[in-house]
Amino acid sequence: MKCVVVNGTEQKGCTYNLKEIFLDELKPRQLTEFYLPKDAPNYCTGCKLCFVKSETLCPHYQKVEPIWQAMLEADLIIFAYPVYVLRAPGHVKSLLDHLGVHWFAHRPDPRMFNKTAVIITQSIGAPNKEAQKDVKTCLNWLGVSRVKKIGFGMMEGVIWNEISEARRAKFERKIRKFARQFHDLTPANRSLKTKFIFQMCKMMQTLLSKKTPEGQELSPDLQHWIDNGWVVRK
Ligand SMILES: Cc1cc2nc3c(=O)[nH]c(=O)nc-3n(C[C@H](O)[C@H](O)[C@H](O)COP(=O)(O)O)c2cc1C
Structure with a gap:
């Protein structure tokens, strides 16, 4: 299985460790990873060149294109990020803005239509649903029908190594169980x-x-x- 991971933080903390356990369970044949904000495009300037001429003219094309190509080639697209002020981090949203040109409303790529995507999020204690929404909406509009989500509340703190072993073991069991459903990945049916x-x-x-x-x-x-x-x- 080919996987691409868009990591919404460069910290080797809670998000990173949960995602690593997920990948350890999955054991993808091929893996491409991006770490935001380092690999994120700068904010969309609103020039609209992508819509009216070509996305190759976007001032941030060099940053966006490798991520988009990796998404097109992957069997499983993974977004893993922490919740920032109850929503997705700004640099994740900045990437999503640049993918608008590939939405159904513009120039969708049929290679996206049978893909599966995963959203892994965590927060201290806030509900994760709203933070997952921007990414899920974007993936659906890019043509991805099957989007599975999992969210965690760290509760005991935000430093992974300071969280009790019992709690980390509970997280591990939960994310391994979640990952197992992707072992025999079949092309997703298009949703209603x-x-x-x-x-x-x-x-x-x-x-x-x-x-x-x-x-x-x-x-x-x-x-x-x-x-x-x-x-x-x-
Ligand atoms: C700027 C910022 C905003 C955050 N906002 C929230 C929040 O609204 N609710 C919450 O429960 N946790 C919040 N957190 C905590 C993160 O969701 C996360 O648990 C923490 O950054 C640890 O993740 P990491 O080790 O992957 O960096 C915030 C963290 C940062 C840095």
């Missing part, structure tokens, strides 16, 4: 939700196609939908 979003975007592109007169240059988005055979230009 992703099918619905795809159909809505297809309708939108079909309408745009009808409104674009013959001979006028097509938007990169519409051209992409035509090239993939999803919109037929009459």
Whole structure:
């Protein structure tokens, strides 16, 4: 199994240790890891060149492209990050902003449609759900139907080695059990939700196609939908 991990922290702390246990259980054949903020693109400037021309013109293309390519090649996409002020860390959101061009609303890549993704988060004690939401929403809009989540509350502290052995053993049991469901990974079926979003975007592109007169240059988005055979230009 090929895995890519987007680590939302460079600290070798709680997030890192939980993710390492997950990988130890999974034993992927091939592993590519990115560590944010080091490997994160700078904030999106809002230039919109990705949408109106090409993502290769993004000022942060050099940072985004290796992560995107690794996601396309992976069987399992893993996001592992701590909860910051009840949400995902800003550098994780900054990466997600740059992936907008590959959302259903723009130029989705069919290689994403049968993938599985995992979100691993932890906090001191705050609920993890809202922090997982941004990443889950982004993955669904990128076409990933199967997104599994697991969250932890450290409770005893935020320094991994200072957490009691009993509690760390409990975390280990929980994440190993969670990881075991990915041992025999099969391509995910497309969910009703992703099918619905795809159909809505297809309708939108079909309408745009009808409104674009013959001979006028097509938007990169519409051209992409035509090239993939999803919109037929009459
Ligand atoms: C900037 C910042 C904000 C945080 N916000 C929260 C929070 O809102 N709720 C919470 O329970 N923990 C919060 N934490 C704790 C983290 O979720 C995490 O438990 C801690 O950073 C240890 O993770 P690490 O060892 O992977 O760095 C925050 C930590 C940082 C650095």
